[in-house]
Amino acid sequence: MATTPPPRPRVLILGGGLSGTLAAAALAPHSDSIDIVERHALPDTPQPRRGLPQARHAHMLWAGGADAIESLLPGTIDMWLRAGAHRVPLPNGMISLSPGGWYRRCWPEAQYLISAGRDLVDWAVRTQVLALPGVRLLAEAEPVRLLGTRTRVTGATIRHPDGTEKCLEADLVIDATGRSSQAPAWLAELGVPAVPETVVDAGVTYASRRYKAPADTTGWPVINIQADARLAVPGTAGTILPIEGDTWMVSLSGTRGGEPTSDETQFAAFASQMRSPLIAEYLARAEPLGQVTVARNTTNRRRHYERTRVEGFIALGDSATALNPLYGHGMSAAAQGARALRDLAANSTITSKGFARRAQRAVARPAAAAWLLAVGQDAAFPHATGKKPNLADRLTSRYINRLITTAGSDFTVVEALTDVMTLQASGRVLARPRILLAAIRGPRLPALSGPALTAAEEAVLLGRPDAPPTL
Known part of the structure; x- marks a missing residue:
């Protein structure tokens, strides 16, 4: 007589955004019951939703x-592209002014990024995840506390819109509720010691607006004007991302003392005052769509859950490591964390002793790499608060600035920096002998006097709709 296999672990995921759905994709092969609790209704199409205000700002999904x-949900990149997203080759598909000058665009492709609206990115992932066996969405339900003891989390209590509450038991609880996560307080209620935090805040404010792209801008590059933290003034930056629907998502930002506002009449004026007026010049050729949206919740905040000693609980994405969106690493770090979770679950049982702690350390590694990229820049801005750079940080910053300057004319350095920026390689590659030698040697060519534009890109500035298509 055949024996009945034991039931597989139950997983409860708090938060139905990108981090939560990717966690479900990671664990679906190892669980017959995954409940995703989301406080808001989720649309069936790539439409705006409540609880995701950052969707109104530019999002770069780096190659990493x-x-x-794609490894978690094969076919996702194709879904994005078929829906109008853009695959942008790097570095030649980006017009970028770094603190070291304009990048050249004559190099071969080193990496890429996906340029799309955040609603589209989330929709493609969510659609596939909710079709997986055993995955169930509990929408319009709000988690209000964790269940368990000071050593093990065993579930969560959720509240429905009518005020009723229900306790959901689980073998593993994943907090993916984002920046506003209440997990530290919930764990404290169970007697878990306070979760250590590190905070760095440059006081960045974002202002974003969609624009109808000018005619004949097929294959349009990303335009990125970076701030220079070495200057004794607030850092201002801006990005034009080509997204679906022949539109541009334009985000401008400024650190404390130099913030943009929601005033529509000042949006292009702010862009014109950055280190280059290029973005403002292109906006003069585009048609604004809708209002300017402002966001100020951009603090880098790292909760060190990997140092806690509690079983049955994992924090993923912004719940554990929230990054300044300026560098575009939030989605990528969360995705790599989910992949690390999948790989660990493939080699050990979710309910095994120590699984959650090992998993928390695994998901923390890619987040830590993105953290270093963000705070290494933000901590250097005037009026930044939180953890201050020490001597090692300052020396590292000087070395990185040297590499950025050298990258203007050295593909070896461009490739290494691009690999690190896209989270395809760790910062250790920047210490390889050939990179060190390139830094010592410095730039091989004079700095460019302006952006390296194609004929078609120049034609848009001149208002010639009959220009040849952009390459």
């Missing part, structure tokens, strides 16, 4: 994140 999502 896109590849991680």
Whole structure:
């Protein structure tokens, strides 16, 4: 007589955004019951939803994140592209002014990024995850506390819109509720010691607006004007991302003392005052769509859950490591964390002793790499608060600035920096002998006097709709 196999672990995921759905994709092969609790209703199409205000701002999904999502959910990149997203080759598909000058665009492709609206990115992932066996969405239900003891989390209590509450038991609880996560307080209620935190805040404010792209801008590059933290003034930056629907998502930002506002009449004026007026010049050729949206919740906050000693609980994405969106690493770090969770679950049982702690350390590694990229820049801005750079940080920053300056004319350095920026390689590659030698040697060519534009890109500035298509 055949024996009945034991039931597989139950998983409860708090938060139905990108981090939560990717966690479900990671664990679906290892669980017959995954409940995703989301406080808001989720649309069936790539439409705006409540609880995701950051969707109104520019999002770059770097290659490291896109590849991680594709490994979890094969076919996702194709879904994005068929829906109008853009695959942008790097570095030649980006017009970028770094603190070291304009990048050249004559190099071969080193990496890529996916340029799309955040609603589209989330929709493609969510659609596939909710079709997986055993995955169930509990929408319009709010988690209000964790269940368990000071050593093990065993579930969560959720509240429905009518005020009724229900306790959901689980073998593993994943907090993916984002920046506003209440997990530290919930764990404290169970007697878990306070979760250590590190905070760095440059006081960045974002202002974003969609624009109808000018005619004949097929294959349009990303335009990125970076701030220079070495200057004794607030850092201002801006990005034009080509997204679906022949539109541009334009985000401008400024650190404390130099913030943009929601005033529509000042949006282009702010862009014109950055280190280059290029974005403002292109906006003069585009048609604004809708209002300017402002966001101020951009603090880098790292909760060190990997140092806690509690079983049955994992924090993923912004719940554990929230990053300044300026560098575009939030989605990619969360995706790589979910992939690390999948790989660990493939080699050990979810309910095994120590699984959650090992998993928390695994998901923390890619987040830590993105953290270093963000705070290494933000901590250097005037009026930044939180953890201050020490001598080692300052020396590292000087070395990185040297590499950025050298990258203007050295593909070896461009490739290494691009690999690190896209989270395809760790910062250790920047210490390889050939990179060190390139830094010592410095730039091989004079700095460019302006952006390296194609004929078609120049034609848009001149208002010539009959220009040849952009390459």
